[in-house]
Amino acid sequence: MLRYIIWRIGVMVPTLLVISMLVFTIIQLPPGDFFQSQMAELRAAGETANLQDMEELRHEYGLDKPLPIQYIYWVGGMLHGDFGYSFEYQLPVSEVVGDRLWLTVLVSFTTILLTWLIAFPIGIYSATHQYSWSDYSLTFLGLLGIAIPNFMLALILMYFANVWFGVSVGHLMDQQYLSQPMSWAKARSILSHLWIPVIIVGTAGTAGMIRRLRANLLDEMQKQYVITARAKGLHPLRALIKYPLRMALNFFVADIGSILPSVISGAEITAIVLSLETTGPMLIKALQSQDMYLAGSFLMFLALLNVIGVLISDIALGFLDPRIRLQGRSTR
Amino acid sequence: MTSTLPEPGAPLQHYVSTAPFDPMQFEQMSAGQTRYHKASQKRLMWWKFKRHRVAVASGIFLLLLYGMIIIAEFLAPYGLHSRNVDFIHAPPQGIHIFRDGKLVSPFVYGRSMSLDLNTLRRTYTDKPDDVQPIRFLCRGDAYNFWGMVPSNLHLVCPAVGGDMHLLGTDRLGRDVLSRIIYGARISLSIGLIGISISFVLGIVLGGLAGYHGGWFDLLVQRVIEVLQSLPSLPLWMALAAIMPVTWSPIVVYFGITIILGILDWTGLARAVRSKLLSLREEDYVLAAQLMGARSSRIIGRHLVPGFMSHLIATATISIPSMILGETALSFLGLGLRPPITSWGILLTEARSVSVIAFYPWLLFPMIPVVLVILAFNFLGDGLRDAADPYK
Numbered sequence: 001m002l003r004y005i006i007w008r009i010g011v012m013v014p015t016l017l018v019i020s021m022l023v024f025t026i027i028q029l030p031p032g033d034f035f036q037s038q039m040a041e042l043r044a045a046g047e048t049a050n051l052q053d054m055e056e057l058r059h060e061y062g063l064d065k066p067l068p069i070q071y072i073y074w075v076g077g078m079l080h081g082d083f084g085y086s087f088e089y090q091l092p093v094s095e096v097v098g099d100r101l102w103l104t105v106l107v108s109f110t111t112i113l114l115t116w117l118i119a120f121p122i123g124i125y126s127a128t129h130q131y132s133w134s135d136y137s138l139t140f141l142g143l144l145g146i147a148i149p150n151f152m153l154a155l156i157l158m159y160f161a162n163v164w165f166g167v168s169v170g171h172l173m174d175q176q177y178l179s180q181p182m183s184w185a186k187a188r189s190i191l192s193h194l195w196i197p198v199i200i201v202g203t204a205g206t207a208g209m210i211r212r213l214r215a216n217l218l219d220e221m222q223k224q225y226v227i228t229a230r231a232k233g234l235h236p237l238r239a240l241i242k243y244p245l246r247m248a249l250n251f252f253v254a255d256i257g258s259i260l261p262s263v264i265s266g267a268e269i270t271a272i273v274l275s276l277e278t279t280g281p282m283l284i285k286a287l288q289s290q291d292m293y294l295a296g297s298f299l300m301f302l303a304l305l306n307v308i309g310v311l312i313s314d315i316a317l318g319f320l321d322p323r324i325r326l327q328g329r330s331t332r
Numbered sequence: 333m334t335s336t337l338p339e340p341g342a343p344l345q346h347y348v349s350t351a352p353f354d355p356m357q358f359e360q361m362s363a364g365q366t367r368y369h370k371a372s373q374k375r376l377m378w379w380k381f382k383r384h385r386v387a388v389a390s391g392i393f394l395l396l397l398y399g400m401i402i403i404a405e406f407l408a409p410y411g412l413h414s415r416n417v418d419f420i421h422a423p424p425q426g427i428h429i430f431r432d433g434k435l436v437s438p439f440v441y442g443r444s445m446s447l448d449l450n451t452l453r454r455t456y457t458d459k460p461d462d463v464q465p466i467r468f469l470c471r472g473d474a475y476n477f478w479g480m481v482p483s484n485l486h487l488v489c490p491a492v493g494g495d496m497h498l499l500g501t502d503r504l505g506r507d508v509l510s511r512i513i514y515g516a517r518i519s520l521s522i523g524l525i526g527i528s529i530s531f532v533l534g535i536v537l538g539g540l541a542g543y544h545g546g547w548f549d550l551l552v553q554r555v556i557e558v559l560q561s562l563p564s565l566p567l568w569m570a571l572a573a574i575m576p577v578t579w580s581p582i583v584v585y586f587g588i589t590i591i592l593g594i595l596d597w598t599g600l601a602r603a604v605r606s607k608l609l610s611l612r613e614e615d616y617v618l619a620a621q622l623m624g625a626r627s628s629r630i631i632g633r634h635l636v637p638g639f640m641s642h643l644i645a646t647a648t649i650s651i652p653s654m655i656l657g658e659t660a661l662s663f664l665g666l667g668l669r670p671p672i673t674s675w676g677i678l679l680t681e682a683r684s685v686s687v688i689a690f691y692p693w694l695l696f697p698m699i700p701v702v703l704v705i706l707a708f709n710f711l712g713d714g715l716r717d718a719a720d721p722y723k
Contacts, residue, residue: 014554015557015561018554018555018558019558019561019562022558022562023570026567026570026571026574027570029574143709143710144706146709147652147701147702147705147709148698148702149656149659149660149698149701151660151663152679152695152698155683155684155685155688156688156695159688159689162685162689261560261561261562261563262563262564264563264565264566265563265564265565265566266565268565268566268569269664283569284569284664284666287569287570287573287666288573288666298566299562299566299570302562302563302566303561303562303563306561306562306563307561310561
């Protein structure tokens with residue numbers, strides 16, 4: 001098992017390396033850099049911009065060096081926790097980002113927990129009551145969850161929360177805690193705000209998971225061994241829990257790899273609409289103003305979150321299913 | 333002791349009936365069975381597909397919608413940019429067909445606007461004596477059909493000098509219904525163009541990787557892994573953000589489509605690859621190779637058609653994610669730009685809670701989005717079941 005885990009972590013490294021190259025290419029693609037666009041803005045505003053200053057600044061931040069060297073600086077810095085400098089905020093990226101990363105992790109993982117809690121029983125129910133009215137309506141509800149865009153759901157939920165409960169649901173905590181260090185009161189405030197984004201982000205993922213769990217369980221329940229178990233007089237519930245469900249559980253854990261990207265995507269756009277204190281709103285601002293190190297760090301972080309999520313699910317899968325562990329490779 | 337066997341050389345003694353004999357008579361098949369056994373693969377799929385009622389209904393619905401985008405100018409009662417400054421943020425009007433208890437041709441009531449000077453809200457009230465019958469196949473706002481043929485024929489128009497805003501108007505007094513009809517053209521075509529790009533990429537890359545294997549396979553697999561481990565929306569956002577502001581809206585439209593397509597091929601490529609890995613060991617592939625067929629011919633002519641139906645089903649299911657992606661990007665202001673109008677652009681009007689509270693009809697563009705995505709999902713389910721007619 002240890003060998004498997006080490007091998008699995010080893011595979012992560014080249015993946016992350018390629019991702020970092022991709023992200024670096026993306027943030028370098030727009031023509032010009034932050035200082036050039038800032039200078040163009042200053043000129044447009046009628047101010048005189050000092051070319052000399054700009055060149056000095058570019059030199060100071062290494063923007064005049066060839067791209068491969070800039071890339072090595074960037075990756076090398078990230079390895080010891082230096083994520084670069086945010087030009088827009090005039091602060092190191094790690095200070096700008098601060099708690100936002102952890103709040104993103106919190107929202108994403110709470111969402112996945114909730115997704116599991118809801119999808120598991122409903123999926124089993126749908127599969128065991130195939131083609132019943134409740135199955136049809138649950139399937140339809142699930143599809144509806146996929147079909148409604150996240151941001152619209154966020155807006156509508158915001159509106160109804162306003163009308164029915166009289167609370168404004170934007171943000172992830174009460175205003176007075178915004179710039180305070182973490183405390184019990186702040187944690188409680190975050191928890192009480194967390195449910196709305198979690199519900200919004202969770203809908204699509206839950207719906208998808210219910211559908212896949214149902215399909216998987218149905219496949220498994222048609223197999224010979226279940227029929228044999230039933231023919232030998234095993235109680236239906238026991239025949240379900242003991243064998244097909246265990247098989248479906250494998251897939252359930254493996255599925256995290258496919259819902260995590262959608263959860264993170266959903267969390268981003270929902271965060272923008274609800275103006276949560278997560279990475280979403282800041283990422284879009286950074287992208288728009290070409291604040292490349294900030295945007296790059298965010299993209300890198302989201303990808304890392306994803307890769308680690310898949311890693312955890314693969315390792316859990318290794319524990320669950322000896323075939324995967326012994327084969328020494330993931331069969332996602 | 334006498335043997336039952338005949339003497340050597342003597343003729344065999346056995347009875348052969350001369351009556352006509354049909355070997356199939358013991359396994360008689362009904363007419364229906366014969367029809368089933370003789371049916372072609374395509375026919376079998378069609379029969380199986382027809383059994384999935386919801387999928388058929390969704391298919392018809394989508395066909396109608398795609399037919400609609402061809403003649404959007406004719407169907408929309410107003411032009412895309414026609415403004416009606418007298419009716420800004422006007423709520424939807426109801427169509428009436430009864431007047432004084434009698435059935436008459438459909439009409440709407442004229443409306444008068446009053447401005448509340450304290451809240452600056454406009455309120456519109458129906459004028460019961462101002463009856464404006466709706467005209468059909470009539471002359472209305474002038475337009476250029478597909479930007480080329482000038483015309484002014486519409487399916488429905490308001491009465492001469494009257495107004496008809498069945499789904500209300502937006503902040504510039506533009507008719508929401510007309511804009512939804514025009515927006516369908518962009519929103520629906522983006523899904524199709526995007527899926528074509530990802531389809532081609534998926535088949536070519538997945539096909540080569542699966543058929544040849546080796547280093548190319550390894551490379552493609554790593555690329556797929558990397559692309560799939562990046563959350564799609566932030567990546568779309570990043571790519572959309574790098575499109576220069578100087579690009580014209582139509583170039584941006586193609587840019588967005590290409591971005592959606594380029595990042596979506598991974599799922600298809602995976603499916604193609606895994607299928608080809610098993611199919612390339614089949615005898616007919618060996619036969620083709622021995623006859624000297626090039627690999628592009630073997631992949632394109634012999635292998636891919638074998639599971640094309642699966643691919644189409646997979647592609648159908650991934651169209652909704654493209655439509656949703658475009659909607660989300662446009663909503664965030666990173667996607668299409670006016671004057672190009674898509675459903676996502678229309679939804680940007682309903683960006684804040686106050687808009688939803690005061691002008692809820694600006695949310696109407698959401699209904700076609702949801703319906704189209706549901707329809708594609710149902711259609712995809714039906715196609716997937718039908719792709720395997722023997723199951």
